[in-house]
Amino acid sequence: MINIKFGTDGWRALIAKEFTVENVTRVAYATSLWLKEQKTQASVVVGNDPRFAGKMFSETVAQIFANAGIKVYLASNDFVSTPMVSLGTVLLKADLGVIITASHNPPEYSGYKIKASYGGPATPDLIDQVENMIPDRITLDLKSIEEYKQAGLIEFVNLEDMYVKHVEEKFDMEAIRNSGMNFAYDAMYGAGQNAMRRLFPDISFLHAEYNPGFDGQAPEPIHKNLTELSDLIKLSDGEIDSGLATDGDADRIGLYNSEGEFIDSHHIILLLIHYLVKYKNIKGDVITTFSCTQKIADLCKLYELPHTITKIGFKYICDLMVNSGREFIAGGEESGGIAITGYIPERDGIWIGLTIWEFMAKTGKSLNELIYEVYDEVGSFAVERYDLHLTENKKQEIIKSCKSNTYxxxxxxxxxxxxxxxxYKFHLGDDRWVMIRPSGTEPVLRVYAEAATSVDAFKILDAAKATLLA
Incomplete structure (x- = not known):
């Protein structure tokens, strides 16, 4: 049996190799044991994203919980987003949520995410406890879904209906729809496609159909994966004001301006702070991860907002949001996962995208005009990233060199x-830095750089790459 370990965002593995019914059973059984220790009468929300065999795995999880006497709210939809499971956990007053997803990972992966009762990632402590309860082997005599349904232990719920209703209640949808602005959405074949078609049936759509193989591409909303969306906007000759993309489970955001230029998460977080503080007069803490731009700290200082930096992984942000006892207005990470006040402590690409579109609609300003408002406050900047696919030996050699202050x-x-x-973040003066970190979910070494311009940031990245690979 493989040793199952959760990374920065759940357990992920190759379908049919490590991610099997047998291993999913082990993880779900451990989760049910943990939950039974916490509450005698517990409930859990279960769903899956559009990946291959997702429904089979989520039904297996539901059967295991039901077998333990735990009430299961099982998504009746073919697939749902991670935020739909998280929101459903809160609205249904469940004790946990579980979604079968590998988020932005390549299509050959699947995964298992645990959500806590507050509608956000389970804390690292909870994950450790579940990990320690995973048996080497487990054999269960499970009944059918229908039998558990008849016994009242499985109830089908439409999580997409609940989510769309919540969006309609919380956003000024009329302002967005009647703004005269045109929008585009790239679903990346992911779990946001049906909800967005319901919310905005008249906008331009890309890759918004069921394709469990994601057309062979990792559904990560970064520019190199979104060239079709960028080209669509460019070819519209200014007719499309903004493009939104979300990843496989729709919790991460990709964003484009009217010129088809990618707007990264650093800028999105700054825009959100600017909108909430300057336009909506909302104050509170801001939490960002170690790889985010220094400009966020600068804007927080200017707006007199407490700012905390955490390790990379949204679970650390969520832990602070839920357990610090402080009021927050935003929490975000460089990789596209952002949460804001007035919602659950969860990343949600659609929710954040609609917040930006509402900002544009309410002000009548373009995305670029709003970004320049932020630049007027903290100055312009660029953060760029290389993902280096290395052998494990080379990766460990570089990390060892970082630890020993070789560079x-x-x-x-x-x-x-x-x-x-x-x-390891190496500060280079003049608000420039380069950062080196192994991915927590992929066999990759990530290298980040910040500078005044994109050209300068790439020069730093090239210099760092040459040094690291020498």
């Missing part, structure tokens, strides 16, 4: 100081 410069860029909260 004092990258080409002509001298290192002034180093931070090692999560990975």
């Amino acid at each position: 004092s410069k990258f080409d002509s860029y001298a290192v002034e100081r180093i931070e090692d909260m999560d990975g």
Whole structure:
């Protein structure tokens, strides 16, 4: 039996290799044991994204919980987003949520995410407890879904209906729909497609049909995966004001302006803070991860907002949001996962995208005009990233060199100081830095750089890459 370990965002593995019914049974059984220890009468929400065999795995999970005497709210939809499960957990007053998803990972992966009763990622402590309860082997005599349904242990619920209704109640949808602005949405064949068709049937859609193989591409909303959306906007000759993309389980965001240029999460987080504070007069804490731009700290200082930096992984942000006792207005990470006040403590690509579209609609301003408002406050900047696919030996060699302070410069860029909260951030002066960190979910070494312009950031990345691979 493989040793099952949760990464920064759930357990993920290759379908039919490690991600099998047998191993999913082990994880779900451990989760049910943990839940039974917490409550005698417990309930859980279960769903799956559009990946291959997702429905089979989610039904297996539902049967295991039901077999333990735990009430299961099972998504009646063919697939749902992670935020739909999280929101459903809160609205149905369930104790846990489980979604079968590998988020933005390539199509050959699937995964298992646990959501807590507050509608956000389970805390690292809870995950550790579940991990420690995973048996090496387990054999269960499970009944059919229908039998558990007849016994009142499984109830089918339409999580998509609940989500769409919540969106309609919380956003000024009329302002967005009647703004005179045109929008586009790239579902990346992911779980956001049906909800967005219901909310905005008249906008332009890409990759918004069922395709469990995601056309062979990892459904990660970064520019290299979204060139069709970018080209669609460019070819519209200014007719499309903004493009939104979401990943496989629709909790991460990708965003484009009217020129087909990618707007990264650093800028999105700044726009959200600017909208909430300056336009909506909402104050509170801001939480961001170690790989985010320094400009967020600058804007928080300007707006007199407490700002906390965490390790990378939204679970750390969520932990603070839920357990710190403080009021927050935004929490976000560089990779596209962002949460804001007035909602659950969960990443939601659609929710954040609609917040930006509402900002545009309410002000009548373009995305670029709003970004320049932020630049007027903190100055312009760019953060870029390389993903280096290396052998495990080379990756470990580089991390060992980082630990031993081997790197004092990258080409002509001298290192002034180093931070090692999560990975290694080398400060280069003039608000420039380069950061090196192994991915928590993929066999990849991530290298980030911030500078005044994109050209300068890529120069730093190239210098760092040459040094690391020398």
